[in-house]
Amino acid sequence: MYYNIGVALVAKEAIKPEPTIKQRSEKISRCSNPDCKKHKQNKNYPDFKFCPTCGSPTESFVKEWEEKIEADFNIRDIFIENDIDEDEFFILYDDLHNLGKDAVLFISNEGDESHKVYGGYDDNTDNWKITPEIIPSAINSFKKRYAKPIELIEKNFKSIEIFFGVVPYIL
């Protein structure tokens, strides 16, 4: 487990492309009695001449239905299409945070260097004092640096939040 201390973005509720509807059909052999439960269920008896429930002869029938195929959605594909360099950040899928299906966390990949630019960092001791002034400065710098990916995330998720804090994650 790792911990990101600094700015993180949480995006929830992906706006996915509409699912495609596929017309499907299958030739079956069903009970011919309209009053029989098996007829209504379009139960397929490929090897039977008579319905095992009511004894009526079976009939050939073309069953038709619509199949909904959910579109694939992955923010990474959108970044690739838009020439976003993925080495600059981490996209984390929500295995830890119970944010809901399709939610992603987006954190900087500046590693140990990120906090040095926000002030409050002491080179001699390697300590970083997080003062109230540092927080808005870090958020602004994050928004500037990742303006392009953030814009794409905003377009593709219903809810986004950028905050300063601690985010546990696994890679």
Ligand SMILES: [Zn+2]
């Ligand atoms: Zn029947």
